Amino acid sequence: MRIVMIGTGYVGLVSGACLSEFGHDVACVDTDEDKINGLNNGVMPIYEPGLDEVVAANVKAGRLSFETDLKSVVPGADAVFIAVGTPTRRGDGHADLSYVFAAAEEIAANLSGYTVIVNKSTVPVGTNRKVEEIVRKVRPDAEFDVASNPEFLREGSAVEDFRRPDRVVVGCDTDRAREVMKEVYRPLFLNETPILFTSRETSELIKYASNAFLAVKITFINEMANLCEKVGGDVQDVARGMGLDGRIGNKFLHAGPGYGGACFPKDTLALLKTADEYGAPTRIVEAVVAVNSARKQDMAERIERALGGVAGKTVAILGLTFKPNTDDMREAPSLVIVPYLQSKGARIRAFDPQGTKEAKTRLNLDLCKDAYDALDGADGVAILTEWNEFRALDLGRVKSLLKRPIMVDLRNIYRPGPMKAAGFEYSSVGRPDPK
Numbered sequence: 001m002r003i004v005m006i007g008t009g010y011v012g013l014v015s016g017a018c019l020s021e022f023g024h025d026v027a028c029v030d031t032d033e034d035k036i037n038g039l040n041n042g043v044m045p046i047y048e049p050g051l052d053e054v055v056a057a058n059v060k061a062g063r064l065s066f067e068t069d070l071k072s073v074v075p076g077a078d079a080v081f082i083a084v085g086t087p088t089r090r091g092d093g094h095a096d097l098s099y100v101f102a103a104a105e106e107i108a109a110n111l112s113g114y115t116v117i118v119n120k121s122t123v124p125v126g127t128n129r130k131v132e133e134i135v136r137k138v139r140p141d142a143e144f145d146v147a148s149n150p151e152f153l154r155e156g157s158a159v160e161d162f163r164r165p166d167r168v169v170v171g172c173d174t175d176r177a178r179e180v181m182k183e184v185y186r187p188l189f190l191n192e193t194p195i196l197f198t199s200r201e202t203s204e205l206i207k208y209a210s211n212a213f214l215a216v217k218i219t220f221i222n223e224m225a226n227l228c229e230k231v232g233g234d235v236q237d238v239a240r241g242m243g244l245d246g247r248i249g250n251k252f253l254h255a256g257p258g259y260g261g262a263c264f265p266k267d268t269l270a271l272l273k274t275a276d277e278y279g280a281p282t283r284i285v286e287a288v289v290a291v292n293s294a295r296k297q298d299m300a301e302r303i304e305r306a307l308g309g310v311a312g313k314t315v316a317i318l319g320l321t322f323k324p325n326t327d328d329m330r331e332a333p334s335l336v337i338v339p340y341l342q343s344k345g346a347r348i349r350a351f352d353p354q355g356t357k358e359a360k361t362r363l364n365l366d367l368c369k370d371a372y373d374a375l376d377g378a379d380g381v382a383i384l385t386e387w388n389e390f391r392a393l394d395l396g397r398v399k400s401l402l403k404r405p406i407m408v409d410l411r412n413i414y415r416p417g418p419m420k421a422a423g424f425e426y427s428s429v430g431r432p433d434p435k
Helices: 010-021 033-040 051-060 098-109 127-138 158-163 175-184 186-190 200-231 235-243 264-277 283-306 334-343 356-362 371-375 395-401 416-421
Strands: 002-006 025-029 064-067 079-082 115-119 144-148 168-171 195-198 314-318 347-351 380-383 406-409 425-427
Touching: 002 010, 010 025, 010 051, 010 064, 010 079, 010 158, 033 064, 051 064, 051 158, 079 098, 079 175, 098 115, 098 127, 115 127, 115 175, 127 144, 127 200, 144 175, 144 200, 168 200, 175 186, 175 195, 195 200, 200 235, 200 264, 200 283, 264 283, 283 334, 283 380, 283 406, 283 425, 314 334, 314 371, 334 347, 347 371, 371 395, 416 425
Parallel strands: 002 025, 002 079, 025 064, 079 115, 115 144, 168 195, 314 347, 314 380, 380 406, 406 425
Antiparallel strands: 144 168
């Protein structure tokens, strides 16, 4: 099949590369000439484990190309995917659909022969019907269908998620579009991956409902962590006990500084707006958004208390991205915690294995070459992201580098007992202090 992927961000680049790995001829299109030039020279615009190898192999095989000119690739394509950003619209919390609608207009102007236009961007209910209206207005003579195909990729494991998804969701209204989408995902059909065909509205809502529910789980376990601290419970044991129940499951039950990233913050807000517009308010999601926002501030204040105030002190921060195995800092807890500590008079020395480039554009702080460089001469350390290389620090060396052996572990990657035995003033989330 001939496939066009509009957008080379996380979703578009991973999806395009993996579809070419399925054997399709894929052209990834972006208006950013520097990004396309970089991709044509093997330079990845994002950090995603394994993606560079997939891209290189399929470019070499002649199945994957990168273009800036949509007009040269849309004519004759079997499917054209829209994978552009839908950020929160400034001022009202709605999803900004301007990039989606602009892509629809440009696709319409270049259609030739029957084509399925596939929206892979995360969009509110009803968006795909609007895309169809836009295309029909521009090209009333065109043969096309519009389908919804939301992504469920996790940053840091996106390539594997695409190859072996829990499910594929497709919203479409015609048998012809369904057959095209079956062919797009033919290798997954052969692997008996569950593929759910629904209406377009249902498909759009599945994406938002899924992300909102995961945000609920994260926020719930964070509130249980607060309660554990009051009553002497251990939130990790609580999460383990909950997760063994097959109805609940253990994923996303990890207490920490709150969710961040490109999806959960904007998608929960967009779902709230959609629900309100249709007169079906989602009070649970409302509470989740409010609690998560407060959570990041609470964690910043926890660090301040652990150090007995931070005015005139140096704080080492380990981890700036919202999660490990990505360079993404969108809505990361660090974007609240670091400025708060600085407002209280702290100097910040930080290290992140992949977030340095992004941090330079978002924060004003001292960026260090490794974890130990960040710790050198600091009055205490806070772990904000659970990168694997932070899990086995040389504690003797850590202690020798810090002015005072204070560690605030917001990801619970160490155990209170051994940390106390090692001579640290150790603070974690939702776990009792060792006796």
